[in-house]
Amino acid sequence: MSWTLTPDLIPNLARGAAVLGTGGGGDPYIGGLLAQQALATHGPVTVVSLAELPEDAVVLTVAMMGAPTVMVEKLPSLDEVIAPVQALGTYLGRPVTHVACAEVGGVNSTIPVAAAAALGLPLVDADGMGRAFPELQMVLPTLYGVTASPLAFADEKGNVGVLQTVDNTWTERIARVAAVEMGCSIMISGFAMSGGTAREALVPDSLSTCLRIGSGIEQARAEKSDAVVRTVELLGGREFFAGKVVDVERGTTSGFARGRARIENVSSTLTLSFQNEHLMAECDGDVLVTTPDLIIVLDHDSGEPITTEGLRYGQRVRVIAAPSDPRWHSADALAMVGPGYFGYDIPSHRFDGTLDSVAGETAAHETAAVLA
Amino acid sequence: MSWTLTPDLIPNLARGAAVLGTGGGGDPYIGGLLAQQALATHGPVTVVSLAELPEDAVVLTVAMMGAPTVMVEKLPSLDEVIAPVQALGTYLGRPVTHVACAEVGGVNSTIPVAAAAALGLPLVDADGMGRAFPELQMVLPTLYGVTASPLAFADEKGNVGVLQTVDNTWTERIARVAAVEMGCSIMISGFAMSGGTAREALVPDSLSTCLRIGSGIEQARAEKSDAVVRTVELLGGREFFAGKVVDVERGTTSGFARGRARIENVSSTLTLSFQNEHLMAECDGDVLVTTPDLIIVLDHDSGEPITTEGLRYGQRVRVIAAPSDPRWHSADALAMVGPGYFGYDIPSHRFDGTLDSVAGETAAHETAAVLA
Numbered sequence: 037m038s039w040t041l042t043p044d045l046i047p048n049l050a051r052g053a054a055v056l057g058t059g060g061g062g063d064p065y066i067g068g069l070l071a072q073q074a075l076a077t078h079g080p081v082t083v084v085s086l087a088e089l090p091e092d093a094v095v096l097t098v099a100m101m102g103a104p105t106v107m108v109e110k111l112p113s114l115d116e117v118i119a120p121v122q123a124l125g126t127y128l129g130r131p132v133t134h135v136a137c138a139e140v141g142g143v144n145s146t147i148p149v150a151a152a153a154a155l156g157l158p159l160v161d162a163d164g165m166g167r168a169f170p171e172l173q174m175v176l177p178t179l180y181g182v183t184a185s186p187l188a189f190a191d192e193k194g195n196v197g198v199l200q201t202v203d204n205t206w207t208e209r210i211a212r213v214a215a216v217e218m219g220c221s222i223m224i225s226g227f228a229m230s231g232g233t234a235r236e237a238l239v240p241d242s243l244s245t246c247l248r249i250g251s252g253i254e255q256a257r258a259e260k261s262d263a264v265v266r267t268v269e270l271l272g273g274r275e276f277f278a279g280k281v282v283d284v285e286r287g288t289t290s291g292f293a294r295g296r297a298r299i300e301n302v303s304s305t306l307t308l309s310f311q312n313e314h315l316m317a318e319c320d321g322d323v324l325v326t327t328p329d330l331i332i333v334l335d336h337d338s339g340e341p342i343t344t345e346g347l348r349y350g351q352r353v354r355v356i357a358a359p360s361d362p363r364w365h366s367a368d369a370l371a372m373v374g375p376g377y378f379g380y381d382i383p384s385h386r387f388d389g390t391l392d393s394v395a396g397e398t399a400a401h402e403t404a405a406v407l408a
Numbered sequence: 409m410s411w412t413l414t415p416d417l418i419p420n421l422a423r424g425a426a427v428l429g430t431g432g433g434g435d436p437y438i439g440g441l442l443a444q445q446a447l448a449t450h451g452p453v454t455v456v457s458l459a460e461l462p463e464d465a466v467v468l469t470v471a472m473m474g475a476p477t478v479m480v481e482k483l484p485s486l487d488e489v490i491a492p493v494q495a496l497g498t499y500l501g502r503p504v505t506h507v508a509c510a511e512v513g514g515v516n517s518t519i520p521v522a523a524a525a526a527l528g529l530p531l532v533d534a535d536g537m538g539r540a541f542p543e544l545q546m547v548l549p550t551l552y553g554v555t556a557s558p559l560a561f562a563d564e565k566g567n568v569g570v571l572q573t574v575d576n577t578w579t580e581r582i583a584r585v586a587a588v589e590m591g592c593s594i595m596i597s598g599f600a601m602s603g604g605t606a607r608e609a610l611v612p613d614s615l616s617t618c619l620r621i622g623s624g625i626e627q628a629r630a631e632k633s634d635a636v637v638r639t640v641e642l643l644g645g646r647e648f649f650a651g652k653v654v655d656v657e658r659g660t661t662s663g664f665a666r667g668r669a670r671i672e673n674v675s676s677t678l679t680l681s682f683q684n685e686h687l688m689a690e691c692d693g694d695v696l697v698t699t700p701d702l703i704i705v706l707d708h709d710s711g712e713p714i715t716t717e718g719l720r721y722g723q724r725v726r727v728i729a730a731p732s733d734p735r736w737h738s739a740d741a742l743a744m745v746g747p748g749y750f751g752y753d754i755p756s757h758r759f760d761g762t763l764d765s766v767a768g769e770t771a772a773h774e775t776a777a778v779l780a
């Protein structure tokens with residue numbers, strides 16, 4: 037069922053996306069402003085479900101690439117947002133019919149809204165991850181053989197490029213160095229998919245899910261009930277730590293915001309390691325949860341999501357874990373986004389405390405089932 | 409007058425190009441092998457003068473971009489050489505009619521020969537610099553408003569990209585970081601020009617000049633006369649130092665081979681500073697010659713050119729200076745390739761010991777005359 041996205045829905049959409057963004061994706065408020073401005077200027081956007089996509093659709097993802105620490109200070113213009121879509125449409129020689137989110141996460145859930153509004157195209161109620169990840173090849177479509185390239189990129193100065201690479205990791209590598217050189221954030225568009233491929237490879241109903249989470253937080257607050265508990269219920273997750281932020285190390289290196297945050301309470305210390313998104317939560321030296329499951333930091337009282345670049349000394353926060361799309365636990369997926377990829381030599385720790393097998397035997401079995 | 413480039417001419421072409429390359433452009437022998445192989449496989453190449461270019465020609469430059477220290481160990485295949493030309497032709501939507509050299513300098517004078525042979529296209533007897541410079545915007549066409557982009561690039565793995573940038577410096581910046589990421593050398597093609605523009609903006613008869621210099625060295629040796637003296641005569645330059653290489657510092661950083669060489673004789677020490685190409689020659693602390701004029705290191709006895717990455721302790725060499733194309737001494741040109749651009753706060757020292765005015769007043773006057 038299609039529905040209409042109007043400016044009033046943006047704050048909750050962005051709030052929910054910041055929850056699923058597991059710390060990444062940039063400030064939801066700032067991303068929301070851009071989407072609201074685009075909707076006010078160009079009119080509301082029609083959001084269509086994956087089921088409604090025609091087979092011959094040309095679906096492109098649109099995203100901002102770079103360090104969220106920079107993105108929040110260098111929000112793109114609408115011209116910049118649509119530039120890579122237009123460049124890619126010209127390169128493909130076919131009109132683009134639908135815009136989709138590569139990930140859910142602050143800015144990257146609202147930028148596609150702005151692009152869809154400015155281009156007058158429908159937006160797909162889906163995304164490529166069901167969460168946010170730091171590198172562009174880290175989307176489920178990669179596991180289904182969808183190529184990121186041709187991928188177009190654009191900056192605020194008017195520079196545009198199109199890449200045609202041998203695999204999605206090379207798209208990431210070349211686009212990343214270009215992003216760093218172009219000022220640490222660029223707009224990208226790629227992963228051209230037919231309707232059928234999008235149905236198979238994307239995570240369904242992402243924008244609806246974001247809205248439900250965002251509205252849940254708002255309602256809980258209005259009802260004076262616990263917004264964090266409401267979010268945990270909606271995600272099917274669990275709360276595993278509460279405390280005060282006592283230290284944040286953060287650097288913007290190689291085009292990412294990398295760092296570590298320490299959160300303390302009377303008995304324990306939680307350490308969160310992140311690369312744009314939270315990757316690993318350790319409590320007093322024990323690993324509790326890792327990528328690909330979701331690690332989410334919420335304000336202790338309001339339940340508002342806090343992004344990695346928004347973490348500050350003294351914040352009182354609660355930390356929750358939630359399951360990722362089950363396809364992220366296949367062996368191929370874990371090789372791409374599991375702890376090992378980010379340099380942690382440990383198995384993936386699921387949100388519920390169970391482990392994925394290191395060698396991926398169980399996981400390999402799951403891949404076969406999932407991708408069959 | 410058009411002429412035919414056959415494999416037997418390549419050694420002298422490459423030798424002469426290495427002389428004009430002022431230390432840059434990579435090993436002429438290695439570049440020559442690729443051209444000879446292409447000519448043997450695809451047949452000889454027709455070389456046409458600028459005067460013969462039809463007005464509606466589509467002339468593209470073809471070059472290798474990166475650090476010569478890497479280029480010599482990672483010579484491209486013919487597929488890689490033609491990949492950016494093909495990508496650019498597709499992007500432009502017009503058939504490419506002619507290939508030209510962006511610079512003269514070892515590899516970058518012979519790679520376009522290989523491209524022309526493999527593509528079955530004529531090669532223009534001209535180049536964009538009349539020497540070699542380290543960055544891609546440093547060509548006379550930039551001074552005539554020719555845009556480097558659309559610029560296509562390709563690596564040996566099969567990755568291809570097309571850039572459309574706001575100016576030629578941005579083409580350099582983005583292509584350079586891509587080159588570094590892609591293994592420190594890539595093939596590029598760009599600077600699309602009509603016949604009329606090429607006639608105006610390129611340095612005429614470059615390949616003929618290279619051949620004349622290369623043959624001059626060969627003949628002088630056969631006649632047991634002095635090959636260095638012969639080269640100085642052909643270039644209208646002067647020999648200003650002879651000695652032994654006693655120290656070479658060299659690093660491959662940011663996609664360039666940067667460094668310094670010291671050459672001593674009984675009375676003095678000459679220091680050459682280079683970034684791919686020689687930029688400045690100082691003798692006992694006094695600057696003698698700088699970019700844009702040519703600083704060329706030749707083997708003491710054989711007169712063979714020695715590239716910056718070929719400099720070794722103990723070599724006995726002679727160092728000569730020669731005038732660049734006069735357009736390089738205009739104010740705009742000096743801002744782009746003069747000593748100041750490379751971080752040396754001194755006026756351009758011409759090959760004959762005279763100075764360009766620092767502020768470029770004289771030079772500005774010359775620009776008006778040259779570009780009128």
